[in-house]
Amino acid sequence: MPQEPSPQQISEQKIYREMGLIPDEYNRIVELLGRQPNYTETGIFAVMWSEHCSYKNSKPLLKLFPTEGSQVLQGPGEGAGIVDIGDGWAVVFKVESHNHPTAVEPYQGAATGVGGILRDIFSMGARPIALMNSLRFGTLDKAHNRYLLSHAVSGIAAYGNCIGVPTVGGEIFLETCYDENPLVNVFCLGIVKHDQIQHGKASGQGNPILYLGNATGRDGIHGATFASEELSEGSASKRPAVQVGDPFAGKRLLQACLEIYQTGTVVSVQDMGAAGLTCSSIEMGFKGKTGIDLNLDKVPRRAESMTAYEIMLSESQERMLFVIEKGRESEVQKICDKWELPNAIVGEVTNSQHLSLFQDGQLVANLPLNACCELTPVYQREGNPPEKETLPKNSSPEKEPENYLAALKQLLVHPNISDKSWVYQQYDSMVGTQTAQGPGGDAAVIILEECQKALAISMDGNSRYVVLDPYLGGMITVAEAARNVVCAGGRPLALTDGLNYGSPEKPEIFWQMQESVRAMAEACEFLSLPVTGGNVSLYNESRGEAIYPTPIIGMVGLIENLNHITPSNFQSRGDQIWLLGETFAELGGSCYQEIRSGKIFGNAPKLALDQEKRLQEAVLVAIESGLVSSAHDLSLGGLAVALVKASSEFFTASVSFESVLRADEFLFSESQSRILISIASQFSASLQSIMAEHKIPSMMIGEVVSDQFSISFNDELLIEDQIQSLKACWRNGFRDYFTKT
Amino acid sequence: MHCAVLVFPGSNCDVDLYKVILQIKGATAEYVWHTDTDLDRFDVLLIPGGFSYGDYLRPGALAGVSPVIASVKKAANSGKLVLGICNGFQILIEAGLLPGALLPNQSLQFICDVVPVKVTQSESPFTSSYQLGDILRLPIAHGSGNYYCDEATHKELKSNGQIAFSFTPENNPNGSDAGITGLLNEQRNVLGMMPHPERAVKQWLGSTDGLGLFQSMLEHHTA
Numbered sequence: 001m002p003q004e005p006s007p008q009q010i011s012e013q014k015i016y017r018e019m020g021l022i023p024d025e026y027n028r029i030v031e032l033l034g035r036q037p038n039y040t041e042t043g044i045f046a047v048m049w050s051e052h053c054s055y056k057n058s059k060p061l062l063k064l065f066p067t068e069g070s071q072v073l074q075g076p077g078e079g080a081g082i083v084d085i086g087d088g089w090a091v092v093f094k095v096e097s098h099n100h101p102t103a104v105e106p107y108q109g110a111a112t113g114v115g116g117i118l119r120d121i122f123s124m125g126a127r128p129i130a131l132m133n134s135l136r137f138g139t140l141d142k143a144h145n146r147y148l149l150s151h152a153v154s155g156i157a158a159y160g161n162c163i164g165v166p167t168v169g170g171e172i173f174l175e176t177c178y179d180e181n182p183l184v185n186v187f188c189l190g191i192v193k194h195d196q197i198q199h200g201k202a203s204g205q206g207n208p209i210l211y212l213g214n215a216t217g218r219d220g221i222h223g224a225t226f227a228s229e230e231l232s233e234g235s236a237s238k239r240p241a242v243q244v245g246d247p248f249a250g251k252r253l254l255q256a257c258l259e260i261y262q263t264g265t266v267v268s269v270q271d272m273g274a275a276g277l278t279c280s281s282i283e284m285g286f287k288g289k290t291g292i293d294l295n296l297d298k299v300p301r302r303a304e305s306m307t308a309y310e311i312m313l314s315e316s317q318e319r320m321l322f323v324i325e326k327g328r329e330s331e332v333q334k335i336c337d338k339w340e341l342p343n344a345i346v347g348e349v350t351n352s353q354h355l356s357l358f359q360d361g362q363l364v365a366n367l368p369l370n371a372c373c374e375l376t377p378v379y380q381r382e383g384n385p386p387e388k389e390t391l392p393k394n395s396s397p398e399k400e401p402e403n404y405l406a407a408l409k410q411l412l413v414h415p416n417i418s419d420k421s422w423v424y425q426q427y428d429s430m431v432g433t434q435t436a437q438g439p440g441g442d443a444a445v446i447i448l449e450e451c452q453k454a455l456a457i458s459m460d461g462n463s464r465y466v467v468l469d470p471y472l473g474g475m476i477t478v479a480e481a482a483r484n485v486v487c488a489g490g491r492p493l494a495l496t497d498g499l500n501y502g503s504p505e506k507p508e509i510f511w512q513m514q515e516s517v518r519a520m521a522e523a524c525e526f527l528s529l530p531v532t533g534g535n536v537s538l539y540n541e542s543r544g545e546a547i548y549p550t551p552i553i554g555m556v557g558l559i560e561n562l563n564h565i566t567p568s569n570f571q572s573r574g575d576q577i578w579l580l581g582e583t584f585a586e587l588g589g590s591c592y593q594e595i596r597s598g599k600i601f602g603n604a605p606k607l608a609l610d611q612e613k614r615l616q617e618a619v620l621v622a623i624e625s626g627l628v629s630s631a632h633d634l635s636l637g638g639l640a641v642a643l644v645k646a647s648s649e650f651f652t653a654s655v656s657f658e659s660v661l662r663a664d665e666f667l668f669s670e671s672q673s674r675i676l677i678s679i680a681s682q683f684s685a686s687l688q689s690i691m692a693e694h695k696i697p698s699m700m701i702g703e704v705v706s707d708q709f710s711i712s713f714n715d716e717l718l719i720e721d722q723i724q725s726l727k728a729c730w731r732n733g734f735r736d737y738f739t740k741t
Numbered sequence: 742m743h744c745a746v747l748v749f750p751g752s753n754c755d756v757d758l759y760k761v762i763l764q765i766k767g768a769t770a771e772y773v774w775h776t777d778t779d780l781d782r783f784d785v786l787l788i789p790g791g792f793s794y795g796d797y798l799r800p801g802a803l804a805g806v807s808p809v810i811a812s813v814k815k816a817a818n819s820g821k822l823v824l825g826i827c828n829g830f831q832i833l834i835e836a837g838l839l840p841g842a843l844l845p846n847q848s849l850q851f852i853c854d855v856v857p858v859k860v861t862q863s864e865s866p867f868t869s870s871y872q873l874g875d876i877l878r879l880p881i882a883h884g885s886g887n888y889y890c891d892e893a894t895h896k897e898l899k900s901n902g903q904i905a906f907s908f909t910p911e912n913n914p915n916g917s918d919a920g921i922t923g924l925l926n927e928q929r930n931v932l933g934m935m936p937h938p939e940r941a942v943k944q945w946l947g948s949t950d951g952l953g954l955f956q957s958m959l960e961h962h963t964a
Contacts (some may be wrong), residue, residue: 164753248795
């Protein structure tokens with residue numbers, strides 16, 4: 001076995017650089033320790049101080065988010081945020097990214113993302129009941145992108161299906177900027193009784209530390225550091241930094257943990273995720289203001305002669321670390337044995353404020369906990385707007401389309417708009433029998449029979465708006481996610497964010513982060529939505545090109561009365577169709593603009609937060625008054641696409657309207673703060689008075705019919721077709737890329 | 742009617758099945774761990790869906806030789822009702838209680854959907870509350886549900902009336918031979934099926950067509 005470099009060699013030959021530390025950071029470590037760190041210690045610092053664990057580049061921005069509210073039981077800082085939903089119940093949720101691993105090994109990269117977010121949720125004591133995901137890949141005309149997407153989807157499906165937690169929804173967007181650098185953001189939500197909530201605070205000197213789950217191997221070493229670098233030609237050689245998932249072990253670990261919580265012996269528990277044993281033990285000790293002694297000889301291993309460095313930095317999956325009440329170990333170990341999971345007492349809680357590692361009877365590392373967690377570097381990066389290309393200000397195409405039906409069909413077959421059931425039919429969306437609305441709608445709806453309530457959950461993000469205008473785009477991300485939850489009948493409660501950007505060291509990228517985070521924080525503040533946690537993924541670049549700034553929101557809303565669950569498609573013939581909100585000539589960043597011009601330019605749609613808030617409130621009042629048959633958010637593709645999507649083979653729309661806008665602007669504009677609803681005709685007056693009271697412009701545009709889909713504009717019949725033919729375009733546009741090539 | 746809900750490491754639909762049984766008046770349920778072998782106290786044995794033993798080797802292959810299955814075989818031979826859903830169906834086939842094989846879906850992908858399922862045998866303890874030819878809307882969620890058997894077996898299944906449920910020719914999602922997706926043993930006290938009746942028991946789940954199956958079993962038990 002080759003000798004590890006000595007502390008002196010690490011310093012002189014700058015070996016720390018290979019682990020992701022820069023000279024300034026290394027010198028700071030030497031100063032904090034009062035000596036040169038050895039190889040294991042340097043590795044531990046490298047992962048604890050990586051962006052992934054320390055948020056050293058994003059901390060100053062994350063501070064902007066409102067994190068408090070009467071409903072918040074646990075804000076950022078633990079495995080996941082916790083929000084009260086009444087009657088002694090709470091929901092636990094978080095989003096996590098697995099972008100870099102997916103770029104080099106899409107199946108395992110995406111699968112272990114699901115495994116990781118699940119453990120984040122059940123490490124809080126909760127039973128996971130819903131998964132979602134937000135995917136960004138390159139365009140499907142390229143075979144490599146189809147490979148990455150289809151394998152990532154298989155990986156997500158394999159893990160979620162096997163562990164038995166339904167994948168109830170999500171979203172997918174394709175754009176060339178994600179060609180080499182796809183994004184996989186996974187979301188999980190669990191439910192827990194208040195008195196069952198677990199924390200990751202190691203306390204009680206002498207309490208044993210229990211390792212539970214798969215044995216530790218040499219996989220995923222330095223995964224957290226890898227995730228904090230730009231992708232390069234050599235990234236494929238980092239495949240060993242990608243972990244391998246074992247959903248069957250994950251399932252047994254989940255069941256075992258839920259049983260162990262019932263014993264009441266658990267002092268503290270933390271998932272071994274990024275940076276494995278290192279991060280979990282250090283964070284538990286730090287949060288508990290205690291100390292941790294670990295005997296590495298006791299750690300279950302799957303490879304021989306592993307070094308302390310390898311054991312500490314391995315990211316082998318499906319592992320948890322517990323602190324158990326002293327004397328009650330056997331109660332817990334009986335459960336571990338029932339589920340046939342490796343387990344061992346690997347150490348104990350001390351009061352040293354240090355992490356002390358022992359191997360072969362020697363002290364092999366001894367680090368102050370605060371140096372790893374609290375005294376981490378923080379970088380105040382500089383942000384500067386990029387020089388703007390001079391593109392036409394007017395975002396509308398020069399001419400109207402000659403054939404509106406053809407223009408609509410072009411939108412419907414576009415992979416970004418068309419039906420994604422080829423993807424979500426690979427996910428079991430129904431296991432657990434709690435799914436009232438699965439994938440495909442504005443928001444997923446999960447019924448909690450325990451408390452006769454429901455949750456509406458939505459994941460959203462539109463990076464085109466953010467790249468055109470990071471401030472507006474950031475606000476829209478929050479507003480749209482909330483609007484989707486409202487359409488399903490939910491009152492938005494709180495959210496989790498997945499922030500995906502390029503390198504923060506570039507001023508124009510940091511400017512995108514600054515502007516969009518500032519805007520998201522303002523929107524959250526205005527809409528009274530606390531952020532309970534999330535994930536930051538930086539350095540999403542390849543060949544020097546950054547992705548579009550891509551903040552993703554996972555929004556959770558509460559439906560107090562099950563009668564208020566609202567579908568997004570039309571329900572009965574003869575219902576009136578109403579357009580709420582105002583339409584402007586806003587084609588900047590729209591799907592229509594991209595199809596007509598081959599690029600996006602101009603301004604992102606504008607957003608007024610007070611208007612948005614009033615619209616959401618008005619629609620909730622209408623839903624809670626029992627007026628609304630269906631509600632659908634207007635987003636990609638605008639009004640015309642929404643009308644087709646809200647249609648089924650039985651019920652479709654016949655609408656007509658007048659406007660001073662050009663017809664294509666009216667039909668395809670992606671103006672914000674608009675919702676399409678259908679109501680029984682006798683509710684028309686009540687609806688109007690609710691809208692008037694909330695100062696929301698509303699327009700009755702037509703009715704639900706069961707024959708032809710039709711749109712008339714300024715007294716001219718623009719579009720008329722069988723709904724089946726339009727639906728066929730919508731159903732096949734995305735699917736055909738995978739089934740016909 | 743006292744029902745055993747078998748639980749293997751990797752079972753996922755055990756809780757869903759348990760909840761349905763509790764929803765039915767006159768029925769009770771109890772979980773049974775895969776290493777237990779005493780099933781005498783039960784009237785009905787339910788084998789839930791999921792990924793028993795992680796689907797390692799083949800779906801159902803390891804569960805098919807687990808300790809509890811030896812007792813299931815005995816119970817089946819004594820005439821007790823045995824219902825296997827999804828992975829449960831795969832286990833019954835692997836255990837040799839039903840003939841044929843369940844291959845990977847034709848698309849080689851996992852499929853989750855709600856599909857029309859035709860009742861092709863209403864004279865059984867599991868299907869008596871349906872009419873022959875009824876089209877049920879039932880969820881499916883599986884990677885290996887593509888039923889296959891040789892010609893001789895197929896003939897026998899048909900002449901014995903063992904085919905309980907079939908996909909319609911227009912809507913055969915996984916490529917099963919003749920659309921077969923629910924199979925009885927010759928004595929008709931063992932049923933394996935790929936669709937999930939336990940996921941179609943409430944209006945808000947999208948269908949209540951699965952309830953008939955559990956009601957049939959209860960009627961058979963109380964008759």
